[in-house]
Amino acid sequence: EPEVTQTPSHQVTQMGQEVILRCVPISNHLYFYWYRQILGQKVEFLVSFYNNEISEKSEIFDDQFSVERPDGSNFTLKIRSTKLEDSAMYFCASSGDRYSREFFGPGTRLTVL
Amino acid sequence: KNQVEQSPQSLIILEGKNCTLQCNYTVSPFSNLRWYKQDTGRGPVSLTIMTFSENTKSNGRYTATLDADTKQSSLHITASQLSDSASYICVVILTGANNLFFGTGTRLTVIP
Numbered sequence: 757e758p759e760v761t762q763t764p765s766h767q768v769t770q771m772g773q774e775v776i777l778r779c780v781p782i783s784n785h786l787y788f789y790w791y792r793q794i795l796g797q798k799v800e801f802l803v804s805f806y807n808n809e810i811s812e813k814s815e816i817f818d819d820q821f822s823v824e825r826p827d828g829s830n831f832t833l834k835i836r837s838t839k840l841e842d843s844a845m846y847f848c849a850s851s852g853d854r855y856s857r858e859f860f861g862p863g864t865r866l867t868v869l
Numbered sequence: 870k871n872q873v874e875q876s877p878q879s880l881i882i883l884e885g886k887n888c889t890l891q892c893n894y895t896v897s898p899f900s901n902l903r904w905y906k907q908d909t910g911r912g913p914v915s916l917t918i919m920t921f922s923e924n925t926k927s928n929g930r931y932t933a934t935l936d937a938d939t940k941q942s943s944l945h946i947t948a949s950q951l952s953d954s955a956s957y958i959c960v961v962i963l964t965g966a967n968n969l970f971f972g973t974g975t976r977l978t979v980i981p
Contacts, residue, residue, distance in 0.1 A: 760912075789968070799913065799958070801968040812968050847912045855901060855962070858969070860912030 758782045760861035762848050768867045769838055777833045777864045779848030788831045789849040789858065790823065792816070799847065805831065838868045871896040873961050873972035881978045886949055890975045892942040892959030900964040904933050904944045907956045907974070916944070916957075949979045 761780045769775050781788050790802040803813040805823055822834045831850075835842055848861040873894045882888050894902070901920045905913035917926045917933040919942075925934045932945045944957055959972040 791969075798973045799907075799969075799971040801970075804968055814968065845910075849912070855918075857903075857915045857918060860914070863910070863912050 758859070760848055760850055760859050762846075762861040762864050764864060765862065766865045766867070768869065771840055771868055772837050775835050775838055775866065777835075777846050777848075777866070779831045779833075779861055780829055781831055781848065781850030782852075782859055783829070785850035785852050785859075787811075787851045787854060787858075788823075788825070789851075790833045791847045791849065791860075792844040793847065793863075794844045802833070802846075835866075838866075840868050842866060843868045871961075871963070871970055873959055873970050875957075875959050875972040875975050877975060878973070879976040879978070881980060882949055884949060884951055884979050884981050887945065887947045888949060888977065890944045890946075890957050890959075890977070892944070892972055894940050894942070894959070894961045894970075894972075896961040896963055896970050898964040899937065899940075900962045902933075902935055902942050903960040903962070903969070904931070904942075905958045905960055907958055909955070913958060913960075946977075949977075951979050951981065953977060954979045 763778045788805040793799045803817045804811045820836045824832050845863045847863045849858040851858045876891045903918045904916045907913040919926045919935045921937045930947045935942045956974040958974040960969045
């Protein structure tokens with residue numbers, strides 16, 4: 757079965773630093789998503805991306821966050837100036853169309869010190 | 870406010886037994902409801918997807934039911950296996966929206 761991959765698996769950074777989380781969605785998928793899960797809490801939607809632009813974003817996705825699909829295969833999430841509360845598992849997902857099954861990646865655990 | 874509530878929070882059952890997990894939602898307008906399985910430290914994996922017009926959907930030993938009138942769904946697991954130990958998450962999608970509303974999950978532990 758095709759897989760969504762994410763790198764790195766674990767990222768440790770100092771507060772105030774910029775981080776870029778990388779994802780390679782399934783090749784023929786058109787919809788891309790980022791979610792986060794703070795330890796012990798539920799998964800929360802951050803942003804959806806379609807046709808090279810953001811189609812929806814949550815209140816969490818403020819000006820510190822940005823997404824990009826730089827080369828047609830990678831899908832990145834950038835956090836400009838990390839805060840302690842950004843520590844979480846970040847999941848990338850992709851789907852073939854808007855209402856079909858989403859495939860999640862294994863996640864990147866971000867730890868902000 | 871759009872919410873997805875699940876019960877119980879956690880459940881321990883013996884291997885081979887059946888169990889049923891519950892989900893109540895207030896998400897409106899409702900498009901479809903999904904159940905996901907999430908192993909610790911891993912991404913969620915889709916088990917079933919149901920539109921508002923479907924009452925039941927099966928995937929192997931997993932059977933999901935949906936009552937759109939009462940806004941309730943259940944996930945029934947038959948003949949549980951040790952590998953079923955995971956969090957089971959109910960997820961609801963708004964009509965016209967492009968994001969998922971996640972429940973808090975039920976942590977299932979299957980013991981030998």
